Amino acid sequence: MSNVLGVSALYHDAAAAIMVDGRLIAAAQEERFSRRKQDRTVPWRAARACLDLAGLTMAEIDCLAYYEDPAMKLDRQMSMLATETRPQVARELAARIDPYRPFRALRESLGCDRPIRFVPHHMSHAASAFYFSGFESAAVLVLDGVGEWSTSSYGFGHVDRGIDLVEADRFPHSLGLFYSTITAYLGFDVNEGEYKTMGLAPLGKPVLADRLRHIIGWNEDGDVRLDLTYFDFLGLRRMWSPRLVELLGQPPRAGEEALTDWHADLASSAQSILESVVLQKASRVRERTGARNLCMAGGVALNCVANARLRQSGLFDDIFVQPAAGDAGGSLGAAAQVSRDLGSAPPVRRLRDVYLGPEYSTERDVIPVVRAANLPFGDFRIRPDELLDDVVRRLAAGQVVGWFQGRMEFGPRALGNRSILADPRVAGMRDRINGLVKLREAFRPFAPSVLRSHASTYFAGGEEHPFMLETVQALTDSLPAVTHADGSARVQTVDPQTNPRYAALLERFWSQEGCAVLLNTSFNQRGEPIVCTPTDALACFARSRLDAVVLGDVLVDVADVPPSLTASITARGKVSAFSDEPESGRALAVYELA
Template sequence: MNILGFICFGEHDSAACLVRDGEIIAATEEERYTRIKYDSSFPVHSIEFCLRKGGLKISDIDLVCYSWLKSDYQLHKKLIHMLKYFPQSLKLLKYRDAVSRKNDAENVFRDTFGYAGRFQHMNHHLCHAANVFYLSPFEQGSILSLDGMGDWASCWMGTGEKNQITPSKEVFWPHSLGNYYSALTQYLGFKMHSDEYKVMGLSAYGKDAYKKEFEDVLKIRPGGGYKLNLSYFNFHVGGKQKFSDKFADTFGAPATPGEKLSDRHADIACSAQKRLEEVVLNTADHLYENGGSENLMITGGVGLNCVANGRLLREGKFKNIFVGPSCHDSGTAVGAALLGYFSSGNKARGKIDASGYWGESFDDQRVETALNAKGLKPTRVDDIARTCAELLKDGKIIAWFQGRSEFGPRALGNRSFLANPTIKEMKEIINVKIKKREEFRPFAPSILREHMEAYFGEDYASPYMTLVFNIKDEKREELPAVVHVDGTCRVQSVSKEDNARYYELIEHFYKLTGTPVILNTSFNIQEPIVNTPEEAVACFLKTDVDYLAIHDYLVARNK
């Protein structure tokens, strides 16, 4: 059975996924083709890739699943909201075109591809839940989905068991942790639905100086719930400025884009982040007390807040936590396809490829053509992993392009810039000279899975960079380029099963240096992560990166 899932026409993250008989065949995001970050347009290129990878015609698709319901869902709640905040809420009508596009997604799909088969609109949070549950290693557990808003809910709680997902409770918009964090992102001068991770990184530089104020902004309620004090916000009435004058009066003038941020800004980020963590901890504890499981699965855009996830692992009641590679909205394309499969009959749930390496791959001829087109003279080496490990040891920076591209916002070792984490200056070199980004932003360490406990005190897998760990004091000086200012790391653990070639590279580096860790950041410069050999070559030539390692080919900058 061939099932295609897709998402589009939201504010960000359109994508498509092909599932065949319960197995993920292909999944990719539209931004990788259009080169528009977080592109929300109809994912025609992504769908074409899925069909191509599966060797299918559109007539071979048995079911198409779209991860939004039609707008008449929860219509009474929407009308009540409009009346409650009238006439300011009239500004929300500017979103009617976006709502109309979601309602019309089926017609767009059928007209674009000439599809005559079955089509199903699906609940957005249920697709988030399916994405994390079916990819998890758990047979059963509690599920927590947190985002800005999906089908009028901003928080969804439920359980998964075998192949069934059961909802238990929702928190409805406008009481939204996602919108809370996006408003803060805008206040600090960053771009909403894009730069929230910058706020998370900045928070480590501040103090919890606004604790009481944020307790008034975001309130904890009984039963795992929470409530925003909407007097601090404008997003719920369609305001272009998502925070209100009261927010600015309380916390000071907002930052302008590009402004050098002060200690005050860092303190605000810190207090807002900690309040988010407290709310998420409270909600998770409620799930634990009412779910009867030691396993928690986190999804939705807020699930990308790896600092909150790490705190849950350290301080929460759940023994096991899983956050997959694609908890953002693009992941609902994967969830929709898997949910369509398991909802279509009583099927046993087998092991599903949860690696996230579901995207494009290319043959050597395509690589050679891309290199030759730019006049590059590559060297083909017998052991690219060993050769690159030696270069990393010597302080070289490598653009690394291998295998299938990753699905999701993290580069997991197939489309990465790599460097030596033991060199203190490496963080500044990559941030300022190569990535051209804010100096306060940290880099991730990729570590051999078997060394997690030795460096981070926890024998716990973290293959997707979705959990933050405290590094052991005695290891902090060893890894100055990847340890954040607060002594934490957003860790990627790597096993042979996850990614054999990437594992071999780190293993060779370990044998050469005694350090089983390398610095990993995404292969891109102010654009989506590179997808094709041509994009890899173009990006490499725009940077001061020392080497490009693409398949078994090595290109030095001076050549």
């Protein structure tokens, strides 16, 4: 018997996950509760949600698993400090060194008084992929920016023998940091904007790849080496050095500056290099391990274009990418690894879904919130079929509908439980959704959800893609809102067994509209985490003025939302919680003050 609480925190994407006797019960990212995007603070809200979902209390936790080894990280930080010659940077680096912080945070902030095991960062990633892959044995490849020292690792996992992991690349030489540097150069945020670089790439040509090979090289093993004279991420201010500007011949793009063909070419070049390195590494991992299956994790594993190329290469019979492959998933891996160490057999079934977060009841949670906001609503509790008909009618009429159901997804993708849905056949739908809610770059495509049974009608490949982690080619030009410039789509196949309600909606759309595909984008506005609670969903809906929102069995029409409520919610902004970090203090209620 073991109850293990896994935690990732204090870098970015803090999260908690809970394993009971080797079974994954719950996982959630802190940002969803705190409403601060990529919240890195101690995930106490997520941890409490996981405990409650598991029906456990802190007293029943046997061990806490942390996704990083502070001692190893200290070693890297001290090494950086020792070689830093700029006094100001050295001071800042020194100020960041606090190896006791994770321990203190877990003990005091979270209140965990049970043993704490620190799992090396890449082992956490590897465990998060392998133990949920369903493979009896498989090669493991971990690629990210940086953990303690490692920036890429590979190894072999076996259900009985566990995971053997070898460090391939070591900080500062990092494929992830290379890609993040180009992302920053393109004016996107590091750790968030990499998707944009990937989305921009098909619009350009890899004509700058030769120049980029000056700054990154790799050997036959795919081990990378950065020419650090082109980078400055050690200096804590920016990712690149002036030398990179000279090399590229164009200055870095400012945040809101218009994107040009040159930017697309740069993205395409970086993407082509990333794909080459990933393929090279995977190829060598295949040779060295002899494994026919591959598991991947780490932030780079979220690059679905590279994943698709890897699958197309035929190097492996099957590939499993952990859906929360970034640092949030570290909580999952740390919990799984420690759970195994404590004697609980790891799961042997593949992770079928990531509906691992909290769930809200229509009666107890949704209706009181809607009533408190004084909004009329359609109550479909005893008429679920009519709800589907209503939503399908709206979608077919070109409406954009917020869809809030069941347990919240874990990981960066909304997979039909916290989604915004629309008809993918409508040519202007991308612009409409961008105008309403996403406010994002026009080049970025939206993703399709398709009934698994109909996937091959619309998309090439025929594989199952429950997590939107690979791109495939669209076989039809009838889905303009979800097809990228290169004809690809980041598809989600929906299985009635894992998400019956969403599948029922797709089936209804198919039966009534002859289309088994819906545009599915995450239920949030730009700069806001995906909604978690009915309150978040209602606020996002009212703020963005989507045409309607479905919350469980309840539907609210935007025509019933008074503009005053929209104004009030908009004035409040997207953050509804205050920082719990000691430095930031707590905002006081007006009447606490004079």
